[in-house]
Amino acid sequence: MKTKFTTDTKLESEIAYFENINLKLESGDTIDSFKLAFKTYGKLNTDKTNAILVCHALTGDQYVAGNNPITGREGWWSRMVGPNKPIDTNKFFVICSNVLGGCAGSTGPKELQNGSDVAYGGNFPSVTIKDMVKAQSLLIEGLNIEKLFSVIGGSMGAMQALQWAIDFPDKILNIIHIAGALKHSAQNIAFHEVGRQAIMSDPIWRNGKYFENNEVPERGLSVARMIAHITYLSENAMHRKFGRKLQSRDIISFGFDADFQVESYLRYQGKSFVERFDANSYLYLTRAMDYFDHDETFRKNIEFSHNPNNHLKYLIVSFTSDWLFPTIESKIIVNQLNSLSREVSFLEIDTDKGHDSFLLEEPQLDDVIKGFLTKNFAKIDE
Amino acid sequence: MNKINSIRKDWSLIETLIAEDRKILDIGCGDGGLMEQLENNRNAITHGIELNRDLAANAIARGFNVVHGNAELDLSQYSNNSFDYVILSQTLQAMMKPKDILSELLRIGSKAIVSFPNFGHWKIRLQLLMSGKMPVTESLPYTWYDTPNIHFFTIKDFLNLCNEMNIVIEKSIGLTSKGKQFDISESVTGVNFFTHEAIFLLSYKNFEPIKIKSSKKVFAKNSVIAN
Numbered sequence: 001m002k003t004k005f006t007t008d009t010k011l012e013s014e015i016a017y018f019e020n021i022n023l024k025l026e027s028g029d030t031i032d033s034f035k036l037a038f039k040t041y042g043k044l045n046t047d048k049t050n051a052i053l054v055c056h057a058l059t060g061d062q063y064v065a066g067n068n069p070i071t072g073r074e075g076w077w078s079r080m081v082g083p084n085k086p087i088d089t090n091k092f093f094v095i096c097s098n099v100l101g102g103c104a105g106s107t108g109p110k111e112l113q114n115g116s117d118v119a120y121g122g123n124f125p126s127v128t129i130k131d132m133v134k135a136q137s138l139l140i141e142g143l144n145i146e147k148l149f150s151v152i153g154g155s156m157g158a159m160q161a162l163q164w165a166i167d168f169p170d171k172i173l174n175i176i177h178i179a180g181a182l183k184h185s186a187q188n189i190a191f192h193e194v195g196r197q198a199i200m201s202d203p204i205w206r207n208g209k210y211f212e213n214n215e216v217p218e219r220g221l222s223v224a225r226m227i228a229h230i231t232y233l234s235e236n237a238m239h240r241k242f243g244r245k246l247q248s249r250d251i252i253s254f255g256f257d258a259d260f261q262v263e264s265y266l267r268y269q270g271k272s273f274v275e276r277f278d279a280n281s282y283l284y285l286t287r288a289m290d291y292f293d294h295d296e297t298f299r300k301n302i303e304f305s306h307n308p309n310n311h312l313k314y315l316i317v318s319f320t321s322d323w324l325f326p327t328i329e330s331k332i333i334v335n336q337l338n339s340l341s342r343e344v345s346f347l348e349i350d351t352d353k354g355h356d357s358f359l360l361e362e363p364q365l366d367d368v369i370k371g372f373l374t375k376n377f378a379k380i381d382e
Numbered sequence: 383m384n385k386i387n388s389i390r391k392d393w394s395l396i397e398t399l400i401a402e403d404r405k406i407l408d409i410g411c412g413d414g415g416l417m418e419q420l421e422n423n424r425n426a427i428t429h430g431i432e433l434n435r436d437l438a439a440n441a442i443a444r445g446f447n448v449v450h451g452n453a454e455l456d457l458s459q460y461s462n463n464s465f466d467y468v469i470l471s472q473t474l475q476a477m478m479k480p481k482d483i484l485s486e487l488l489r490i491g492s493k494a495i496v497s498f499p500n501f502g503h504w505k506i507r508l509q510l511l512m513s514g515k516m517p518v519t520e521s522l523p524y525t526w527y528d529t530p531n532i533h534f535f536t537i538k539d540f541l542n543l544c545n546e547m548n549i550v551i552e553k554s555i556g557l558t559s560k561g562k563q564f565d566i567s568e569s570v571t572g573v574n575f576f577t578h579e580a581i582f583l584l585s586y587k588n589f590e591p592i593k594i595k596s597s598k599k600v601f602a603k604n605s606v607i608a609n
Contacts, residue, residue, distance in 0.1 A: 313447075315442065331451075334449055334451075334459070335456075335459035336459075338449065338459045338460055339459050339460065339461050340461070341405075341460075341461060341464045343429070343447045344447065344449065345442045345446070345447050345448050345449065346448075346449045346450055346451070347435070347438055347439055347442055347450045348435070348450055349435075349439075350435060364435075364436075364439045367439060367440075367442075367443040368439055368442040368443050370443065371442060371443030371444055371445055372442060372443070372445065374445070375444065375445020376445065378445075
């Protein structure tokens with residue numbers, strides 16, 4: 001397989017093209033050709049031992065650090081990835097790609113169907129976390145990297161990291177799994193379903209064909225984002241941040257304006273999300289998370305894999321106030337790995353910032369990621 | 383002997399009980415000090431479990447395999463005989479169910495190393511006798527109402543429990559309060575009186591694993607103890 005690479009100047013991204021590759025998806029569908037948009041940071045060393053793949057969460061993209069040209073803001077994990085940061089790009093070669101089904105340059109519902117001038121929209125095949133990881137593995141192969149030093153991700157990124165450990169243990173040395181789980185819980189599916197219903201009941205959505213009129217189901221997508229955003233926070237964090245404070249007024253209006261700061265904040269989150277994210281992509285990616293389930297199979301997959309995985313090291317991190325992916329979910333993974341005598345470290349960080357903690361200022365998270373990477377890299381460097 | 387020195391002394395004695403290239407679980411591993419020592423000096427593969435969040439975070443940041451968790455709840459996740467040694471240093475007296483912990487140590491590990499302060503030491507006996515109040519000493523420096531040490535026991539108590547549980551004491555080291563070291567099993571009289579701290583290397587009596595063969599794996603089970 002020969003991978004073609006180009007640079008997209010508008011997206012400020014590298015694009016990898018995989019042509020006539022007939023990527024077989026978990027659903028049974030195939031995609032003939034696809035592309036992945038990705039960014040790299042730092043330099044690959046001569047032995048190619050310092051490559052780290054960072055996997056983004058549901059609404060993330062390849063702009064993990066530096067400037068994001070779509071939003072005009074800093075990359076989503078720029079506090080973690082960069083020179084002298086915990087994931088130090090002076091030392092490591094960091095790769096981050098937009099997932100298959102995403103909307104920041106990789107093949108997804110927003111992109112044109114092969115050989116036509118119409119976008120996929122609702123015709124895009126269903127993709128799963130496993131499919132995303134398969135596509136990423138082709139990118140790593142295309143970059144001529146035999147082995148990744150580490151795969152790191154939070155939330156949906158953690159799902160991908162875990163999938164890497166299951167599907168390609170021979171191509172990685174360790175994973176850092178933050179705020180994730182073996183499965184997407186019923187409650188999580190329920191929240192995603194409400195979000196999808198909000199999008200699909202927007203009359204502008206029109207079975208996913210809104211792009212034909214150059215329209216966007218803004219109301220539906222922003223409501224979906226508002227709901228999701230609540231699940232990323234915690235009651236304590238909301239209380240600390242907003243309480244019952246009023247927004248730009250001294251007394252309540254006895255109407256339905258955004259009287260409260262928390263309302264105004266959520267409306268802003270919804271509105272700004274619409275400007276950067278594709279509604280169909282949101283449907284597909286939330287579905288991919290819903291389908292993620294290794295609850296019954298993880299232990300067996302690790303124990304009886306035909307692919308040796310004894311060498312893998314795991315760092316699992318959870319947060320006390322994360323009710324979307326609570327600590328118990330992480331502990332299930334840790335227990336199963338320990339029962340198989342695998343090398344696993346686990347920390348539950350005490351914070352009130354909820355699921356989103358992994359994106360925010362958490363010194364202990366920085367410390368354990370930096371230490372875990374540094375010490376394990378020193379071991380292979382010996 | 384202050385607290386830190388006492389721990390270091392404890393560690394160096396534990397090290398003498400451990401062979402090269404073994405797999406070790408350190409329960410209550412703190413920030414990984416003993417794990418580091420055993421990796422460096424014994425080429426050990428180490429795992430740790432630590433209840434205190436900050437200490438666990440430090441240990442992980444220093445690159446050790448450490449699980450943040452509670453030994454009284456989380457030991458069940460480890461498989462039978464998955465370690466060569468399981469170490470419980472200076473913590474047995476702080477456990478809710480010391481007997482259960484002891485049997486867990488020997489389920490998970492082929493051998494267990496347990497160290498504890500001896501409540502039968504003459505200074506402690508004297509304090510209780512003379513003052514009529516619960517003793518407060520250098521190795522047990524807490525008042526009765528805020529001590530983490532909830533199960534006080536003497537060397538004699540420990541030996542009796544081991545006997546009851548069919549546990550073999552392979553080696554035992556005693557330390558006087560002056561730091562003088564001796565072999566507990568060889569000193570017959572006054573051991574329980576003069577031992578300030580004790581370290582035991584334990585295993586099960588006449589241990590014979592039953593091997594159950596399946597097509598995929600061999601399972602070892604230590605359910606039978608032949609007398």
